[in-house]
Amino acid sequence: MYMAVAPAPSGSDRGAAVILQPLAADARPDGERILVERTELAAAVARAETRRPRWVWQGTRLWYPELLTAGVDVERCWDLSLTRSILARSQSCRSSRYIDALRIEALTDQAADLPRTLLPRPASPDQESLFDAPQRASGPSLDDVVEELAAQLAAVAAAEGSQRLALLVAAESAGALIATEMEHFGLPWRRDVHEDLLERNLGPRPPEGSRPVELERLADELRTTLQAPGLNPDSPQELLRALHRAGIDVRTTRSWELERQQHPAIGPLLAYKKLSRLLTANGWTWLDAWIRDGRFRPEYVVGGVVSGRWASRGGGALQIPHQVRDAVRPDDGHVFVVADAAQLEPRVLAALGRDPALATAARGRDLYQGIADQGFDGDRAKAKLAMLGAMYGATSGEAGRLMPQLSRAYPRAMGVVEAAARAGESGAGVSSHLGRGCPPATEEWHTGQRSTTAEEQRGAEASARARGRFTRNFVVQASAAEWALCWLAEIRRRLDASSIADPRSRIAFFLHDEVVLHVPAARAVEAEGILGDAARAASRLMFGDIPLEFSITTITVASYADAK
Structure with missing residues (x-):
């Protein structure tokens, strides 16, 4: 069964309220509508979860964070926004009034070169909003939600290869649940370890607007070596002119081009660029913005890349440099079990x-x-x-x-x-x-x-x-992105059904073909088994019984830096 969720009409005398509607498999009403106060939503969802419904909502990000905050998680959902994006591009879908309208809208957005935004966002987002109270949902009425679910179900059922498309929609929606859970629970991050790493590489934290002492030392060395007393090495134009005056024939200041040159300035320049990247991408300002309560909570964007890969907004969640990975450490008594789907694409x-x-x-x-x-x-x-x-x-x-x-x-x-x-x-x-x-x-x-x-x-x-x-x-x-989604969904399902009952046992991080689990140290072997079993199940879901191995390598570590 399905359970549709939408805000109560603005004119309701109940104030901030939510309507829940049980639906049959074809999206027809299958019971009385339930009107609950917003403060009672989590309890109502928890009661309904005993019936194992598939929750239908406009966007997972609009509803799921507040449920997680209240200690309630759900097993399954149907994300209308993510499904709409899939159906608009899918060549499997047959022409219909709904599909034709989606395709026209997609072509209009493409012609206007609009960014591909799949998840609803606040009107004026900033980094701090990730840690504020959950955003209140707004948007389509319950009738709109039910009507669109019916249209999407009909489009999937009529599609060529409908079973495959149904699996993709289910996996994408499961990914939305997992991404929201990853944001809510966060990736364990030791601020003290990170700060120590910064001080060992850059020196003490400088005043706002000043360079750390090690960067300033390297800048002075560059000025002396290049005979450019006023050089600002952070300016590509100034740096390129100084290199040319020193007889270094390069077209850009990119590291791969500099590495081919033989000159005393190249060593300190490459060192400066490396440390400058550390400061800019993961320095003290990044720590202040993104690490709260020992957790890194970026915003993941499911299907944010046209191929279906995930993206992220802010914080560089999908580009954690090796330089700072030692700060990613599990809670006491826990370990990371890191799994990599080796050579997934071939x-x-x-x-x-x-x-x-x-x-x-x-x-x-x-x-x-x-x-x-x-x-x-x-x-x-x-x-x-x-x-x-x-x-x-x-x-x-x-x-x-x-x-x-x-x-x-x-x-x-x-x-x-x-x-x-x-x-x-x-x-x-x-x-x-x-x-x-x-x-x-x-x-x-x-x-x-x-x-x-x-x-x-x-x-x-x-x-x-x-x-x-x-x-x-x-x-x-x-x-490959679809296989990874199926893998994630199977991992989540098997974790929930396992004896790894610790509330901090979660999928902590995901990057294309790599999954990081955070589990009690005593359950690491069981977690490794879940990762392998889930990979085999994902392969069967995607391709059936074929004589092909999807190799998974796993390692249990006490620091993410030790994973590779």
């Missing part, structure tokens, strides 16, 4: 192509070595270069020369990405395994393809190849 490609030869290569821990042993004379580096080139469209250089060999060895898998590339080059769309669609080519792109001059033709061909590279990778990356 394994997904093997499953998409149902390629038996590539599946055989993937049976060991190291897929690239398996490929090397099959056809590259054991040269792992060549095998990896060829496979990455196939998935990302590197058709020139060494990767391009290796492609024919890879295509002969794995024709089915290579056929998947080649077909996707050809579709993209023609302006057509492609889909993930479960039915997430990539954005269509814009009208501007199509106009550019109707070139007349030789110069325009060259530009059109380059644009077509670029789109082909995008669609080539989309089918793999989006399908």
Whole structure:
């Protein structure tokens, strides 16, 4: 059954109230509407959870945080906002009044180059709002919620490959629950360890607007070495001019270009850039903004990337540098169990192509070595270069020369990405395994393809190849993101059903193909088993029973820095 949730009408004499509506599997009312005070919502949800409903709401972020604050979690939900975004792009959906309206809206947003915002946000968000009292929900009426659920259920049921699309919608909504739980409970973060790390690398915390002593020392060394007394090394323009005056021929101040130069200034400059990144990305200001009560609570954006990968708003949640990972430490008596889905994307490609030869290569821990042993004379580096080139469209250089060999060895898998590339080059769309669609080519792109001059033709061909590279990778990356969502959902379900009953036992962090669990030290082995079992279950959900291993490596650590 479903249970729809929406605010009571603004004219209600009950004030801040919420309406709950039990719904049958086809979204028809299946019981009396329940009107509760907002303060009674958590208790009402807890009572209803005994019936294991799927909660239907406009956005998980609008409702779930206050339930978690009240100590109530829910098993399942249907996030209308996230589902709407999936259906608007999915090529699996058949034309209907609802789907056609979604597609027109998506095309309008694309033409206007609007940012892809999937989750409702405050009108004037700031970092502090993440830690304020839960935002009060507003928006569509209960009738609107029920009507849209019915339209979405009908669209999924009528879709080509409806079971796959239904799985994607369920997994995306489960991801929304997990992301909200991760934000609420937070990633354990030791401020004292982080501050000690900053002081050892940068020196004591400087006054506002001043450089730390180590950065200032390196800046002085650069001024002396480059004979530029007034140099501000934080200014790329000033720095580039000083480098040129010193005879250092570089086009940019990027580290990879500087590393190729031989000059006494290069060492201190690279050191300065590294420490400057630490200060800017994870310095004292970052600590003040993002670490509260020993927890890092960023805002995760489910499906924030067009391929379905997660993104984050603020705090750099998906880019925790190795320099500061030692500050990520579990609570007393707990450990982190870190799992990594090794070489996930090429394994997904093997499953998409149902390629038996590539599946055989993937049976060991190291897929690239398996490929090397099959056809590259054991040269792992060549095998990896060829496979990455196939998935990302590197058709020139060494990767391009290796492609024919890879295509002969794995024709089915290579056929998947080649077909996707050809579709993209023609302006057509492609889909993930479960039915997430990539954005269509814009009208501007199509106009550019109707070139007349030789110069325009060259530009059109380059644009077509670029789109082909995008669609080539989309089918793999989006399908891998779906596998990861199914993995997450299975982990959450199995954790809740396990004997790991500690309330702090949670999915603490997630990054594309890596999951970090926070569990009691005595339960680490059980948690490792859950991670592996969940991976196998995710593979069956996605691809059925196929002779392909999705290898999971796990490690139990007392510091995130020790995970890799």
